[in-house]
Amino acid sequence: MKKKVLFLCSAIIIIIGLLYYNNLNKENNAIIAYNTGNTLYRIGNYTGAIDQYEKALKINPSLAEAWYNLGLAFFDLKKLEKAILCYNRALQIKPSDVDVLNNMGVVLANLNRYNEAITYFNRALEIKPNDDGTLYNRELASTLANKAKAKNVNLDFKI
Numbered sequence: 001m002k003k004k005v006l007f008l009c010s011a012i013i014i015i016i017g018l019l020y021y022n023n024l025n026k027e028n029n030a031i032i033a034y035n036t037g038n039t040l041y042r043i044g045n046y047t048g049a050i051d052q053y054e055k056a057l058k059i060n061p062s063l064a065e066a067w068y069n070l071g072l073a074f075f076d077l078k079k080l081e082k083a084i085l086c087y088n089r090a091l092q093i094k095p096s097d098v099d100v101l102n103n104m105g106v107v108l109a110n111l112n113r114y115n116e117a118i119t120y121f122n123r124a125l126e127i128k129p130n131d132d133g134t135l136y137n138r139e140l141a142s143t144l145a146n147k148a149k150a151k152n153v154n155l156d157f158k159i
Contacts, residue, residue, distance in 0.1 A: 030059035034066050037073075046073040064093035068100050075107060083107045098124045102134045105141065114145035 037052030053070040056063055071086030087104040090097060105120035121138035125131065 026059050030056045030063060030066075033059070034063060034069075037066070037069060041069060041073055046076050049073045050077075062093055064090045064097065064100075067093065068097070068103070071100075071103065071107075075103070080107050080111055096127050098128045098131065098134070101127075102131070102137060105134075105137055109137070109141045109144065112144075112148065114141045114148065117141045118145065 033052045033056035037049040037056065040046075040052060041049035050070060050073045053066045053073065056066045057070070060066075067086050067090035071083040071090065074080070074083040074086060084104065084107055087100050087107065090100045091104070094100065101120050101124035105117040105124070108114075108117035108120065118138055118141050121134050121141060124134045125138065128134070
């Protein structure tokens with residue numbers, strides 16, 4: 001009886017160990033794919049980087065940094081709507097990430113969605129008030145928004 005209990009306990013420990021190792025191995029594979037994506041991104045191979053980030057995210061969909069970098073790669077390929085989807089996913093995981101908030105604003109501004117962009121820049125500035133890049137981006141988006149409004153104003157003066 002004692003041998004059966006000892007055998008059963010040993011088997012359970014081995015199974016738990018194998019499951020843990022398998023999960024650990026998956027996480028390592030996600031990190032390897034993510035780092036490979038970063039290397040490919042740095043050398044300008046955005047399509048290859050996208051493949052690697054997507055591979056990492058299949059293994060670990062809560063890897064906010066991979067969502068962020070996937071958004072960067074899509075942005076560089078001018079696939080702005082896809083970049084927005086990626087940044088939204090990153091913000092679901094890390095809602096206070098200043099870099100993601102700023103980049104979301106940049107993408108929206110590039111789509112002439114200036115007021116939405118300003119909202120994201122303001123959110124970033126609530127977290128990091130003196131960020132020069134975000135301050136500049138907000139000011140530029142505000143200027144472009146005002147210019148777009150002025151363009152749509154009817155300047156038909158009456159005498």
